[in-house]
Amino acid sequence: MKKLAITMLLAGSTLLMADGAAIFAKCAGCHGANGEKAALGKSAIIKGQDAAKTIEKLNGYKAGTLNQHGMGALMKGQVASMSDADIKAVADYIAAMK
Numbered sequence: 001m002k003k004l005a006i007t008m009l010l011a012g013s014t015l016l017m018a019d020g021a022a023i024f025a026k027c028a029g030c031h032g033a034n035g036e037k038a039a040l041g042k043s044a045i046i047k048g049q050d051a052a053k054t055i056e057k058l059n060g061y062k063a064g065t066l067n068q069h070g071m072g073a074l075m076k077g078q079v080a081s082m083s084d085a086d087i088k089a090v091a092d093y094i095a096a097m098k
Contacts (some may be wrong), residue, residue: 020093021052023086035097042069047097058082071084 030039035047046054060066061075062082079087 019086020089020091020096023082023090024093029088035094039071042071046094049094051088051095053092054094055087058087058091062087 011045024035027035030048031037031043035049036045039047057066057068058075058079062079064072064076066072066075082090
């Protein structure tokens, strides 16, 4: 039973990462496949960025209260349809990038 619980926990973690990867796919055009690019030559590199920092920024863009590097409107459009779970998944995915 213990092995089953551990297996299910690991499977859940893998699914979360898969969701984060799928969500990040629309970010890759500007931020690079591994978060290694300064988006449109303006943003900071997000690769490995702390998940809490990413969540805070994405929520700011979604709310329309953040406009870093003049990218607020563009980013608001990118995150408008993301749920809190989507934001957490992509933030965790970005934080895990090496």
